[in-house]
Amino acid sequence: DAKTTQPNSMESNEEEPVHLPCNHSTISGTDYIHWYRQLPSQGPEYVIHGLTSNVNNRMASLAIAEDRKSSTLILHRATLRDAAVYYCILRDVTGNQFYFGTGTSLTVIP
Amino acid sequence: DAGITQSPRHKVTETGTPVTLRCHQTENHRYMYWYRQDPGHGLRLIHYSYGVKDTDKGEVSDGYSVSRSKTEDFLLTLESATSSQTSVYFCAISDLAGGPRNEQFFGPGTRLTVL
Numbered sequence: 001d002a003k004t005t006q007p008n009s010m011e012s013n014e015e016e017p018v019h020l021p022c023n024h025s026t027i028s029g030t031d032y033i034h035w036y037r038q039l040p041s042q043g044p045e046y047v048i049h050g051l052t053s054n055v056n057n058r059m060a061s062l063a064i065a066e067d068r069k070s071s072t073l074i075l076h077r078a079t080l081r082d083a084a085v086y087y088c089i090l091r092d093v094t095g096n097q098f099y100f101g102t103g104t105s106l107t108v109i110p
Numbered sequence: 111d112a113g114i115t116q117s118p119r120h121k122v123t124e125t126g127t128p129v130t131l132r133c134h135q136t137e138n139h140r141y142m143y144w145y146r147q148d149p150g151h152g153l154r155l156i157h158y159s160y161g162v163k164d165t166d167k168g169e170v171s172d173g174y175s176v177s178r179s180k181t182e183d184f185l186l187t188l189e190s191a192t193s194s195q196t197s198v199y200f201c202a203i204s205d206l207a208g209g210p211r212n213e214q215f216f217g218p219g220t221r222l223t224v225l
Contacts, residue, residue: 036214043200043216044153087152091212098214099169100145100153 004088009105012078020073020104022088027068032091035062035073036100037084044087044100047073083108113137114217116201122223129188131220133201135181142184143168143202143214144176146195153200159184191224198222 005023012018024033035047048055048062050071055062061074075082087103113136123129133142143158145168155168157176165176173195175187188195201217 041219043202043219044214045216046213098153098155102150102152 003099004090004101006086006088006101006104008102009107011107011109012075013109014080015077018075018078018082018106018108020075020086020088020106021070022072023070024088024090025069027090028092030092033062033064033068033071034089034091034098035060036087036089038087038103039081039084047086078106078108080108080110082106114201114203114215116199116217116220118220119218120221122225123191124225125192126190129191129222129224131186131199131201131222133184133186133217135184135203137203137205137215138181139203139205139215140181141204141206142178143204144174144184144186145200145202146170146197147200147219148197156186156199191222193224196222196224 032049032051034049036044037047038044048057048060050062050064054064063072083106085103085105087100089098089100115134117132141160144156145153146156147153154170156170156174157165157168159165159178162178162181177185199220199222202214204212204214206212
């Protein structure tokens, strides 16, 4: 599976939008972009995924660059409960393994 | 929340002793996974199962074995624990291997310390 690159940490003020970047320059045409997050002392949980088009759900939005070499997870209004490690993962549709990497640790400042 | 439990939740053991961690699910999902999480490494896949008695290795399988005799249980065994296996272990399940979403649901984790 292709690898992703994320900043180690980011900070955001509460109630402001947060843009979490991810670079995946070696992405292949069959790779889906997945985001998971891990709250303190918990297992990871699914956030969102996409292929080419931008995606929205109740948790977040995913903006995918036109060349698909990067993507951005957008939290529209950060809350204290959004403080977590966010993982950007590429997954081939035929594969059954995830490679999580080290993710971005998001701190939300009250 | 997906019905996944892990036992024990915490364990301290000594080098050279065997250790078995259990993952139990009530979702009847076909696929089950064991990950370990260490500082600076994120989550790394140890072994996974794609059905009863069907298992395969992940990227860090050395020193670990698994068994799955029932759909609901996936056991991870450290035959002779070493200090390098001190970690937090997560079990995950999913009902699909392929397909675009393949959401994995994670258990609460087991913190293992090998002295």
